[in-house]
Structure formats: structure tokens, C-alpha cells
Amino acid sequence: MLKRLQSLQFLKTADCSSLEEVFDMEGINVKEAVAVTQLSKLILQFLPKVKQIWNKEPHRILTFQNLKSVMIDQCQRLKNLFPASLVRDLVQLQELQVWSCGIEVIVAKDNGVETTAKFVFPKVTSLRLSHLHQLRSFYPGAHTSQWPLLKELKVRECPEVNLFAFETPTFQQIHHMGNLDMLIHQPLFLVQQVAFPNLEELTLDYNNATEIWQEQFPVNSFCRLRVLNVCEYGDVLVVILSFMLQRLHNLEKLNGKRCSSVKEIFQLEGHDEENQAKMLGRLREIWLRDLPGLTHLWKENSKPGLDLQSLESLEVWNCDSLINLTPCSVSFQNLDTLDVWSCGSLRSLISPLVAKSLVKLKKLKMGGSHMMEVVVENEGGEGADEIVFCKLQHMVLLCLPNLTSFSSGGYIFSFPSLEHMVVEECPKMKIFSSGPITTPRLERVEVADDEWHWQDDLNTTIHNLFMRTHGMY
Template sequence: MVESLAQLKRLELCDCTPMEEIIIKNGLGEEENVRGMIFPKLQFLKLKGLPNLTRFCTSHLIECSSLIELRIENCPALKTFISNSLSTDAVANNQFEETNSTLFDEKVAFSNIEKLHILGMGNLTMIWHTEFHSDSFCKLKVLKVKQANKLLNIFPPNMLRRFHNLVHLEVDDCSSLEEVFDLRSLMNEKESHAVTAFKLRDMYVYNLPKLKKVWNTNPHGILSFQNLHLVDAWNCPSLKSLFPTSVALGLSQLEELQLTSCGVEEIVAEEERLGEELKFVFPKTTSFILWDLPKLKSFYPGRHTSEWPVLKNINVYHCHEVPVFDSELQSTQGACTQDQLEIQVQQPLFSFEKIIPNLEELSLNSKVAAKVCQGQFPADLFHKIRVLELQCFHDKSAEFPFGMMHRFQNMEKLLVTNGYFKELFPCRLVDEEEHTLARILYLKLYNLPDLEKIWNQDLRVDQLLQNLETLEVWSCGSLINLAPSASSFGNLTALHVWDCKALKYLVTTSTARSLVQLSAMSIKECQMVTEIVASKGDEAGNEIIFRKLKSLKLDCLASLTSFCSINFTFKFPSLTEVIVTNCPKMKTFPRESQAHQGCRKYGYQKKRTKDIGNATSTSPFNSSLYKLYAFARSVHLVLLFFFPIPLF
């Protein structure tokens, strides 16, 4: 029977609940029983949603010499890909020898496989046996393992060299996994073995609550991971360190390092050696991101130096136990005696004056920002910074460190996050400060719960932020308005506001007229907003044109009743997308709205069928929805929550 599938190139089996086995022994000829099963041209195999599948087949061997990609998803009963051949009666009674519970062993011959995805294998304890068939898996390049909750490690220790061609590794949501690379048995090998260089470039380890080490011992003289370009670890609370010393010393290609929400105490584990000072060099690392590492105390616990000649981005957030820059360490050690300094081994992550001159993106907390304001660093130190993030100003009396802004003369992007400022920009600015603001193209404010206003009412925002292209305001619960009523944003192309509970409107009519470049606007989860455009006494002219607006999204606005409450005509000649969701009080959209007639794309999505007056939501042609449909013919309109009366 299998011989009849000799030309099969692609096989997908999905959502077959009763299926227990793909190929049954009764369907095999005598010759196939002896020499195993061969699928000479099969290139792609996918098994998905087979909850009762226990094996692919029962045989001595399965050979797929052309197989490139294998995906096994949500097959929780599958423990081994191929079971040992037994008598027909044993098979009929579902009796299988499982001397091991590994997914792949010597009976599986996949000599050219390059991609392997394993997802939702709840009973899997081992992926590979300690014995393989010939050159199986030697060409594996991509491995993704997710939701394998009984898995203890990823690679078998004595066969680790077989996977040296692996380029991309993802391990996610494996609740029992304690280590990724098991190197213990390799340490007993003879020293005559040449060092095996892994081709691994990208490694992601996510949601691994029991992961203690990625490498369970130092692979010095055995394996090299010099080709690593990206390492990203997230939500691994038991992880104490990321790299063994020999791995960290050889990361000549590393470009990005990111650690988030882990129990890491040191990034590089200390090696038990004579205690000499180590030198870590990262010649290609451009991005270094550490977020929410409350136990982190050092990069390396012993004496060391580090060099980062091309580092462009430093973002260290909620890592309170480690000094980021040497300036912090100096301030805390000021009162120490020389003997105390010699005993103290904690070192900062970076030397401030060595690192900063090359940076393009920088995050500063309140402590370092205060030192910059005090002029403790050379005036030209920040000349390359294009992106500045100010974060963790947790003091309730915190004031925005505007006095240092003029030092960032080439800043284009400003992010202000997690602070208790009540106001950002003061009413009076000196010339240097005005020039700095004028260069900003992107402004994002996030999680500033006490912020009442972004800038003082007397500040001429249109002059200071004349080049601003993107404004994003998220989770600013006390914010009353985005800008003074007469503000102008002639170059603004994107405006996004989310979770601002005190906000009652987005812009005034005066500001709306200035938004001649605006192409995208969204407002979400602002429960007090009653209208998008509000009048503040400026009634000059009764027509407002959003000439370039293409996308308008209104979502979860519980108090929104109209786009604008006054009798204005709004025109949207470029509008191609309108998405309105969960705005139960909305009654009217702009009167006599005009949209671009060249676009006929229309998406109509219904979420409920409650009667609306004399019409129901089953037909957009009904009278009470006619105007809505007429507008929808011109734009891509998606309504996920209908309204009690017509919008137009």
C-alpha cells in the first residue's frame, strides 16, 4: 500500500479526532514489513489536531529522504513517532513496546529535514533518543518547540554535535524544561575532539518557569556558539544566568541581546578559575535590552571589562540592583574607604563616557537624568542620540527634566514612560530648548497617571513642535486635553490615543483644521470622551477637511455620542477605512460627510441582530441604515457594534 504513495510530496492530516495511527500494520505488504516504509518524494508532513494519535505507524523503519519540513501540532497522545513492529494480535490490542518515550529514534530516517515544529505535545518527555539512524537531522536548520509540558531538555547530550547546522531555535511554554543544551556527557570526551562550531544565529526562550540554565555546563573546548546574532529570553523566573563564560567570550557576531522578566542574577555565570580579570568584547552588538530583572546584580560577578564599540541602543528598565553606568557606582561609593572599594566586586554594566558617544537610542531613569541635568558629563556626549526614553520617575513630586533636553541636539524621537509628572513642557523656554523640540518627529507618552497637561496653556506648541509627525498618548488617566485649543499640527500624520480616562474630546475645531497631513487617527478605551472634535468658541467657518486621512478607528468609547456636536460639515476625500467598535451611545457621524469615491472596498461585519427601529441588522439597505450604507460604499467600513439610530 505504501508503494502506491511513492509520488506523494505533501501530506496534511488535521482535526481527525478518532485517528490513532496514520498507517496501520495490516495495510503493509510482506516486503514493507521487512525493509520498512519508504516515502521517497515526501517533502512536507503536517499532523495537527489529532488528540488520539499515538504513533505514525508500527514498523522497523520509516525513511523520508526528501522530507524538508515536519509539523506536529496538538497531538497530545503522541509520544513516539514510530513503534516497534509487533505481532498482528498485539497491534490489534493496542499493545506497543515503548522501551523509551522519545519522539524520534534510530527507526526514523529523515536525512534532509530542515524545519521541525512541535506544538501542543503534552505527554512528550524526550524529542530525540540517544541513538539515531545514520545522518538523520544533520541538516536541521529551524526548530520550534512549544507547549511540551513534560519535556526536560531539548537536545540529547551525546548527540549534540549532530545539530550543528541549526540556525533558528525557539522554545516556548514548556513548564517542566530545566535546560536547553545538556552538555554533561560531552565533558567526559577525550580532548582530541575538535571544537564543533554551531551555526545557531537566533535563539528565543520564552515562558519557561523551571529553566535554570540554557547551557547546563561550560562548553569550553567542546562546542562554540560564535555565530549567535540574537538572544531573547522572556519570562524565565528560575533562570539564574544566561551564558557560560566561554560562550560569552566568543560572541563575536552577537547583534541583539534582550532579557525580560527573568530571575537572572548575572548575565554571564562566573567560571571557577584563578580569578583573573576577563575581557568581554562584543564587536557587533547594537542593541542591549534588559527589562524587569529585579535580581540582576552584575553583568559578570568577577573582575572584568567589556567593550561595545557599535552599541546603538541601551534600554534598561526595572533592574534596580545593578548600576547601569559607572557614574551611578561612583556616587554610591563616594563615602567608601579604599579598602571597602577593593572588597566591593559589583561593577556597572557600562562605562558611561565610553558607551554614550556611539549610541543612537538611550533610556534614562531619574537618577541618571538628574546627573545629566547637573552637567556632570561633557556637553557633546549625546550628539548621536536620535531616540531618547525617559522612564521610572516614580517620585510623586517628580518634575520633567527639561533642563537637559538641549543636550540632545539630534533627537528625533522622545518617549516618556512610567512617571508621575503633572506637566511636561513649561511655559518658558530658552532658544536651545526650542530648537531641540523643533526637531522632534515622534512623541510617545505612556503610563503617566498624574499627567494633567502635556504643555502649558501659554506655550506656542505649533512653533515648538512644528515638525511633529506622530503623537501617541497611552494610559494617561488624568490628562484633560492633548494641547491648548489653538494649537496647530501641520505636519502630524498619525494620532493615536488609548486609555485616557479623563479626556473628553480629542482636538478642537481650530486644531482639526490644521491637521492637513493627518493620515491615521485612532482613539480607544477613553471612557469619558463624548466627541472627537469639540468647539471651544471658534466658529469661524463651518467646514473642516481631513484631506489626507485614510484610516479612522474608534474603539470602546462608552460615552461617545457624536464625531462633533456642532453643526459642521466634515470632508474626508482620502478616507478608505473606518472601524467603529463598542461605541453604544454614538448617534451621529459628521453631517454631509464626503469620502473618497474611487474606493469601493466595503467590509460589513455584524455582531448582533437586535432590531433597530423598523430595521434589523440583516440588511444594510433597510431605511434606518441607508445613509450608513451609502457612506460604506465609499470606504472600508467595519461595524462591530450597531447603534440605536442612524449614524449619518
Template sequence: MLKKLKTDGSALLKVVASEHLRLIKGANGNEQPVLLGKEVIPNLEELELLNFDDIDRFSPDLFQEIKVFVARGGSRSTSFIFPFVRRFYNLDSIELSDFNFKYVIPCKGDVGTLSPIKNLKLGHSKNLKHIWRKDSELGHILSNLQTLTVRGCNDLINFRASSSSLQNLTILNVSYCKMMTNLVTPSVLKNLVQLATMRVENCIKMTEIVGNEGDLHQTIVVSKLKCLQLSNLQSLTSFCPGSYTFNFPCLKELVVEWCPRLKIFSEGILSTPQLQRVKQSHYFEKWSWTSDLNTTIQQLYIEKVQS
């Protein structure tokens, strides 16, 4: 039985409305006649829509088995997306590309009816300045996320979030966000209590990963982070410029490649008890280590300047 479908809204509507029989190969390899609109579509697990003509005309109970939803908006507003997604009771993953987030809609009704999303991808979208916004559907989704990938969202400033947002996040990938100067604040980083992997790549204006905020002498424990990758960040000068105390008890893999201005990891006290090397490429086995992380980063910078 068909489990994955890629189409546009108008074509899908025609399929749903069709009463014609189609021959579909079953699990035993034999062809059998089925009604696409009544037998196939309700059993789909993955749906990719290229545009959204007439989506309000779909029956609310049509997409109950959908687990993965991919939408490509062609710079259209997101205002209609989340009401539509509420129909997907088993939804696990969402990918939204080429949308305009200027009008991120507020939550309406019972937000609990929105399926707990575990994986979210946001790509090449306009006017997405902050991932979290109070009382928005997008903000509500964040609290259940395990994986968040953001790529090519050039208006994104940083990952401002509430204390309850992103608390279940284990993987964070950010790339090609050209207006972003820092990724998170210390308070946001402290709330990423499940974060195990962070990758930041090709953000040309990013000068630091963690920006300064409030008390510069606080201790920040990133308890579960095991892998940190910083790649092609041409303006990056440090992981954090403040005098915070950073503790990374589980960090085992650090990749720093094509970060020509990176002079020091952090200004304050730094603890990385399990880290034994800094990889200079995630493709090749090229690495360095000189007594501790800050000294290693400083040595790599000196070598770049002298080369």
C-alpha cells in the same frame, strides 16, 4: 542577528558589561559565538525597557540603530527619559507608559539632536494635562509626528498646541481619557492639515470634540480627513457646539457608535460632499443616512429616545 530586546535596565547593563561569549543563530541557521555587549546590542532595532536602573551608565553610542523604543516607568518621572532618548540617532517610534509627567523637562542644548519621531504612544500616565508645553521635549517631538496615540491618560485636559505642532500628523487615536471634556480647539484643528484618520473612544466626560474658541463664525476646513470614528462617548452631545462653518471635503467614513446623547453634529454650516452614510458600528455593516449628516445624527438620536 537579534533585532528586538525586552528587558530591564539593570539586566541590560549586565549584558552590556559582559565579556562572555554567547551562541547566536545566524541568518544561515548556524550558531556562532558573539559578544552580546559589543556585537548584538549596538545592532538592536527595537528596545523595550521595563525599568531604568543605572541608565546613565550606558555608553552614549550604544543605541545608534534603535528605531523603536518602548519604556514602562512604573509611575516614575519622565525627567530622565528624553536625555536618554537623545542617544537614539535613528529613532522612529516611542511608546511611554506608566510615567509621571508632573515635571516635563524643558529643552536643553540643541534640540535638533533629538531624532525626528514619527510615531508616539502615551499610555496610562499621570499629570499629563496637555500634550504640548512651550519649550518642552515632548512639545518638540510633536512637530514631526505622523501618528499619535493616547490611551488611559486620565489627567489629560485637551490637545492644546502651538501653530507648528502636529502639522504633519496623519493619524490621531485617543481613548480612555476620563477627564477630557473636549479634544481640540478650532485653531488646533485647522492646523491638522495632514490629518486623515481620527478615532476618539471611551472618554466618559467628553461633551464635544471641538470646543468653542474666539470667532464663532470662522470657517474650518479639515482638508484631508477621510475617517472619523466616535465610539462609546457617553457624554458627547455634538462634534462642535459653536456656529462654525465646517468643511470636510475628503470625509468618506464616519462611525458613530454608543454615543447616546449625540443630538447634532454641528450647529453651523456643514459640508461633507463625499460622505454618503453614517456607520453605527466599526465591526458590522450597520449604517444610516437621511439627506445630510446633521439630519442623520438627529434621526439617530430620535430613534434612540423612542426605542
């Protein structure tokens, strides 16, 4: 039996409805030294009665120094993954994924761990925890954990656990507060030293918390983070607080959705205002979805603003309280796609100054916003003030019941690359623009599926569509 366990390299156990334990070593009588197993990958799926993977002290018989990947799914009675004494063997572990289990702690207490436990996972690069509704802590006691090579961290639907904390209360503090249950509810990650120095992707989805970050985090924490996904995350008001701007200087993609309490994406006030404008210089994509409380991406009066000159895609959908998309002075010199849908409080989309910066914009989509009156707001510019959308090829204006024109100002608009344009369900749009406009490559305007119109030029076409809609021919 022991020899077979030693030579085992890959174990997948699935759909065994009566299995209660995976490794039962209590019957093995070992006289020789502890053996080393070759097991490198462990997959357990759909084992509804499994209560534990290992018996309490497997390290007395076998060590698991070659284990690289652990994937556990649909084991509803499983309360923990590893006994604490086994963790020291996991020096080769690279991937840990746990879904839809009854897990209460990742590491369970045993007799071989000191009072303040320290767990090190030197080679783990991917950690995914999903739908663990009973998870309360990483370890039920005072501890620290280190993840020096972790690149991907995804925590989804773990509502009973706090993810990050700078410190935990002492036993004396907990006893004084009369809440001994707090000994069990330890944070998933205790950040006392530099945390996640190599983390590149962080996904937080449906976790009950009032904040993501803490100001006490060491400065170099999260310094390589490139992708941040925040979805249905507790009562968070601001996605990126001002003190995190310095730490997230490598951020490239930001995705926020279904966070009902979020009012602001970036907070700029109160911290290193002289340098914060440069902190997000690598951000390329911002995708915001279903944020009903969002009023602005950052406050208009924040000086200086953000450096978003690397931004290539800005998509904002279903943010009904949004009153302005960006401050008037922001520059989007590399923006390729601007897509704004169902943001009912917007009366205009961008300022003339922002419009002038959109020299690389190729796609402009605007729709479903019932208060929108113009796309480019009128700031009283000079009649000869020209705005050129050099690269714009596709423009969509859809379901905008109060849109009267693209701009009511006297600006000169030029669209040298515009080839495809949709104007649909915009009943109050009388004219495209009150100033001169050139569209040398545009030959027709789509007004419905497989229905196109064109007469002379864009202004004439839009005006005739208005007359036709209101029966004024």
C-alpha cells in the same frame, strides 16, 4: 577532545535536566600553545541545573575569537555568563541574548583582571536581557564597558539592577556609608564617555528605577536613537527630560505604556529654551498606553513648543488623568492618524488652530471618554472661520456619553474626502455642528454593527438619531 572543540562551529544544548556544566576543560592536558575554536554560535535552552558555561579559566586552553552569537534561555541556576578573562576573546561577538536565568552578573571575576576592569565589545549590535530577576550588575567591581556598534538594547524585567549611571561610588564612599553591598550593585552601564553612539532602539520594560537619564551624560550619547520603548519603568515622572531633547534629535518612534507614575512625556522647562522646539523634528509616531497619572504631553505654558511637524501617528489610550492632548498652538501638518481612547478627563480633543493644521489627517478615532463634550473646542471664532479636513476619510466617535457635538462653535467645516463615519453610543449628540458643514462623499453613518442611517445631510442625520434615541419622533 581538543581537536573536536577546535572544529566545533555551532553548539545547541537544550532540555538536558541533569547537565551542570557545558564546557569542562579541567581534564584536558594541553602542552602546545592555546588553540583557537571555530565556535560561532552558542545556544543553551532549558538547562535547569547548569551552574556555569565555562570552567574558571578556559582561555588557558581555548580562545573563542570566532564566537558571534550567544543565546541563553531558561537556565535558572546559571549565575554568570563569562569569566572576565574570556571577554577579551569576544572580538567577533555580535549578538547576546539572555532570558529567564538566575544570572547575578554578566561577567564574573577571576584572577586575570586588573583592579578597574575595562570590557570592550567592539562588534556587538544586539543586546537583549529579559526576566533576569537576580541580575545585580554587569560586573561585581569597579569597571567600564564600551559598546561602540550597539544598535539594539532591550532590558526587560531586571528589577534589581540600575541601568545607567554617570559614576559609581568609590570604595571609601561605600565604606563610609556602611553599605558594602553596593560593591555588588554596580550599574549595568557606566556612562563616563560618549555612550552608545550607534544605538537605534532602546527598550526598557519593568525595571525599578526613578529615572532613565542623567544630565551628566556626554552630549553625543544616544545621538542615533530612533526608537524608544518605555514600559512599567519604576517611578519615572517624565519620559524625556529637557536636557535629553538635544541628544534625541533622531528619535522617530516613542512608545510609553503601563507607567503608573508618569505625569508628563516631554519636559521643556529649564534647558536651552531657544532651541528645544527643533529637537524632535523627526518624531513620526507617539503611542501612549495605560498611563493613569499622565496629565499632559507637555505643559501648556512651555514656550516655545515642540516641533512635531513630522508626526504621522498619535495614539493615546487609557490615560484617565489627561486634561489636554496638546497645547493649543501645536502644528500637526503631517499627522495621518489620531486615535484617542478612554481618556476620561478630556472635555475637548483639539483646538481650532490645531484642527486647521491637520491637512493630511486620514483617520480620526475618539472613544471611551466620559467627560468629552466636543471634539473641536469653541474659542469664539468668527462665524465665517473655515476648518477644512482635506484628507480625512475615516471618523469614529464611540462611547462618548457627554458628547453634544463635533463642535459648538460657529465654524464652517469641510470634509471633502470623508467616506466612512461611525457615531455609536453618543446619546447626547444632538447635532454634528452648529455651523455649516459639507461632506460631499459621505452617504451614510454607521450607528451599530451592520446598521446605517442617512437623511439629507450629516446634521439632519445626527439630529434624527438623537430624536430616535430619546423616543421623540
